[in-house]
Amino acid sequence: MLSRRIIPCLDVRDGKVVKGVRFRDHVVMGEIVELALRYRDEGADELVFYDITASPEGRSVDRAWVERVARVIDIPFCVAGGIRSVDEARAVLHAGADKISVNSPALERPALIDELAAAFGVQCVVVGVDSLRDADGEWRVRQYTGDPSRTQALPRRTLDWIVEAQQRGAGEIVLNCMGSDGVRQGYDLEQLSAVRALCQVPLIASGGAGTPAHFLDAFAQADVDGALAASVFHSGAIAIPELKHWLAAQGVVVRQEQGHD
Amino acid sequence: MSVVLVDAGGTNIGSVRYALQRLGADAALTADAAAIRAADKVILPGVGAAGPGMARLRQLGLVDVLRSLTQPVLGVCLGMQLLCSHSEEGDTACLDVIPARVQRFQEHPGLRVPHMGWNHLRARRTHPLLAGLGEQDWAYFVHSYAVPAGEYALATSDYDGEFAAVIARDNFHGMQFHPERSAQVGARLLKNFLDL
Numbered sequence: 001m002l003s004r005r006i007i008p009c010l011d012v013r014d015g016k017v018v019k020g021v022r023f024r025d026h027v028v029m030g031e032i033v034e035l036a037l038r039y040r041d042e043g044a045d046e047l048v049f050y051d052i053t054a055s056p057e058g059r060s061v062d063r064a065w066v067e068r069v070a071r072v073i074d075i076p077f078c079v080a081g082g083i084r085s086v087d088e089a090r091a092v093l094h095a096g097a098d099k100i101s102v103n104s105p106a107l108e109r110p111a112l113i114d115e116l117a118a119a120f121g122v123q124c125v126v127v128g129v130d131s132l133r134d135a136d137g138e139w140r141v142r143q144y145t146g147d148p149s150r151t152q153a154l155p156r157r158t159l160d161w162i163v164e165a166q167q168r169g170a171g172e173i174v175l176n177c178m179g180s181d182g183v184r185q186g187y188d189l190e191q192l193s194a195v196r197a198l199c200q201v202p203l204i205a206s207g208g209a210g211t212p213a214h215f216l217d218a219f220a221q222a223d224v225d226g227a228l229a230a231s232v233f234h235s236g237a238i239a240i241p242e243l244k245h246w247l248a249a250q251g252v253v254v255r256q257e258q259g260h261d
Numbered sequence: 262m263s264v265v266l267v268d269a270g271g272t273n274i275g276s277v278r279y280a281l282q283r284l285g286a287d288a289a290l291t292a293d294a295a296a297i298r299a300a301d302k303v304i305l306p307g308v309g310a311a312g313p314g315m316a317r318l319r320q321l322g323l324v325d326v327l328r329s330l331t332q333p334v335l336g337v338c339l340g341m342q343l344l345c346s347h348s349e350e351g352d353t354a355c356l357d358v359i360p361a362r363v364q365r366f367q368e369h370p371g372l373r374v375p376h377m378g379w380n381h382l383r384a385r386r387t388h389p390l391l392a393g394l395g396e397q398d399w400a401y402f403v404h405s406y407a408v409p410a411g412e413y414a415l416a417t418s419d420y421d422g423e424f425a426a427v428i429a430r431d432n433f434h435g436m437q438f439h440p441e442r443s444a445q446v447g448a449r450l451l452k453n454f455l456d457l
Contacts, residue, residue, distance in 0.1 A: 001380065001381060001419060002376065002378050002379070002380050002420060003378060003379045003380070003399065004378075005378050005379070040444070045378070045379055045401075067275070070275055070276055070279055071279045071282070072279075074280065074283070074441065074442060074443070074444050074445075074447065074448060075401070075442055075443075075444055076401055076403070076439070076442040090272065093272035093273075094272060094274070094275055095275060096275040096276050096279060098273065098276065098403070098439070098442060099403075119309075120272055120309055121309045121310050121339075121405075122375060122405065123375045123377065123403040123404060123405060124272070124403070171375050171377070171403075171405075172375075172377060200368055200373060200374070201373055201374070201375065202373050202375070202377045202378070225373065225377070225378065226378070255379040255399045257398075257399065257444070257445070257446075
């Protein structure tokens with residue numbers, strides 16, 4: 001049976017892992033390879049690396065650390081950050097990433113999703129969506145969220161974008177609910193459930209994990225395939241082995257195995 | 262022992278190569294027919310679509326080379342599918358060294374395609390490639406097409422029914438999942454292949 005995935009997210013800035021609160025005020029959490037190995041050893045099912053300043057600065061992800069991670073890591077990992085073309089995506093995949101995730105560049109030019117899916121297959125094309133509820137009650141997407149001074153609200157409705165992204169060839173959707181990000185009050189179950197109803201590809205919840213029960217809620221109530229979190233893992237507030245053990249006891253199918261020697 | 266990775270444009274070549282390095286095997290990346298014929302072990306990686314994958318092998322003049330190999334060959338993910346007779350993906354005729362047909366998972370409410378994530382491997386036959394495989398071992402899958410469980414399936418996995426996770430016929434072997442990304446279980450199975 002397919003397991004539900006626990007996915008630590010590592011925001012990368014200037015070659016270090018950082019974490020902000022509501023996408024602002026970043027502090028350095030540690031070295032990329034060191035944290036990647038730690039999470040691998042703890043039983044993470046997958047890792048996501050976001051080069052959070054690549055897109056606002058108009059550059060692609062730095063491939064040197066992608067290759068360093070690929071050499072030592074034996075679980076899948078996804079890389080995001082300013083990938084704007086098939087050639088840039090190919091370079092990141094060749095450096096050893098298993099999947100690439102596109103967010104702002106796909107909003108700039110949605111045909112990028114079609115091109116990536118045609119070149120590499122939908123299975124390695126992830127579309128990241130940063131979404132926030134507006135005053136009128138609609139969820140809409142945000143662009144360039146890695147840099148608060150450049151973050152833009154777009155007229156595009158989140159639910160419309162989820163449908164379009166799949167039609168164009170997204171093989172997985174990561175939904176970052178910005179309103180709940182970094183504040184540890186739980187995933188946005190209402191928004192995740194609304195997106196789940198329209199999402200036929202794997203859906204990953206992002207933003208808001210604070211307790212093990214929040215992960216259970218995302219799996220049991222919003223039926224997401226994976227749950228992504230950063231600060232609770234980086235800070236040690238939640239340890240992945242204990243989280244998985246507890247989720248299994250609640251009836252969630254999770255991968256559990258012995259750690260590395 | 263010499264191991265070659267067939268460079269057919271697959272994007273996971275780097276990851277497979279690093280996984281082999283972690284096992285102490287330095288695999289050369291090549292599309293050269295003579296180098297492939299001379300190797301002790303041949304690995305055909307590949308992420309992408311069947312049609313372009315076969316087109317690339319034809320362009321490189323490797324179709325007959327690969328079909329005629331007698332040393333152990335391992336296809337990974339798309340590489341495994343290319344060893345089969347035919348893929349529904351783009352209605353593509355493949356290498357036909359394992360008589361099996363590759364079919365698409367049919368989406369329906371509750372079944373998400375691609376099949377992406379960790380799933381259990383279940384051994385169906387005894388084979389040195391599966392040495393040491395436990396009953397509750399997990400492997401990492403990312404695919405939308407699969408070979409239904411049949412006579413060449415050494416191990417299966419379950420996603421809307423059983424499909425072949427590991428297949429073999431004579432010297433040709435395939436793994437639908439990514440051993441290079443399946444933690445210790447994957448490393449064990451790759452080591453088993455190197456030890457064949």
